[in-house]
Amino acid sequence: MLRAVGRALFSSGYQNPKFSPVETKAQDYEVRTYHAAKWISTSVSGANWDEAMSTGFRRLFKYIQGHNQSETSVEMTAPVTCRVEPGAGPACDSTFTVSFYIPEELQAEPPAPCDADVFVENRKEFTAYIRTYSGFSKEQMKIEQLQKLTESLQRDAVPFRASPYYAAGYDSPFKLTNRRNEVWMLRESQEE
Template sequence: MAEEQSPDPAHPGHGCSQEDAEQERLLSYWQSVGRGHQVDVPRVHPFQTKWACIKMQEEQYEQSICLGFMKLMKYICEQNSSGLYLGMTIPIVTLVHTNESHSEITRSVTVAYYLPELLQEQPPQPYDSDIIIEEWPPTVVYTRSFRGVTNEDSIMREINFLAELLESPELCLQNIFIVAGYTNPAAANRHNEIWFLQRP
């Protein structure tokens, strides 16, 4: 069955012409900043969106994301109230938390699948009671791409690296981050991003 990949839900939407002009100005500014600092352009996620989420707490991060992804794939592949294949979207994201000293990530993570546009109004309900449909608020994220496996060490390294690159990391949430995956969690050379969430 062919997989449909929707646009990244964190990319900007369209508004009135004045707002578009302001967005273009900000985009140009951040592109120049990003080229010099290895930080991608902040993405504006202007609308509330629904995600299918599952919380995992395995011994290792890799185990949590693989098992969480497998459960979400069952939901996507017809184990839902519509009985239909929902279509694949990317990225699959994982919410991670750091401990109080910000020295390591905690075992509890949330793996999330963005519901396609056509299903946002009335998402099919999962048969698996561990999967919850959540509505996420509008936000701005600061991102940096990296490749390879994602584990406790690589995630903390990327969090610290992006914090050093940002001029004002204190403007972002300090204990919750997102790891966005654009390739299968089982792949060796994955395309990933670390996301910092701007404070509300």
């Protein structure tokens, strides 16, 4: 019980996906190559990033609480990622794919989802440019951080994909200080 409360308040001890830092590192972003791994994911269409995150998080939280075909409780991991595939125009819905990393001990055989909107995603190895920031990350803050990352990558003449892009959060909503958030943009030369 105390362990669960400690994790909720301080977000310590969560398993993270494995990655290799890339040698090249700029002053305001880093480069990571994430290893191939399985994530539990759900996609939500809409125009509001925060609403999509909330809907997706609730679906995935039910899954890790045991609402899966083997009724297995799955440990919470970090980060919670949200891949955004923007709509074709300003008034078009975007697709938000919210994901939890599947813990190492379940990577070989994750519990099958019961919810038709939840699926196991096999992410191939990928390299991302990552900007880290703190605070409670709402939609406007994510957009501002993505803009800053884009400006940095353009400044450094780094080839990157404009979309899809990611937001990643590492902390429980109950953690009040020293929060860790990231935005990710993929290196241009890879397929997703």
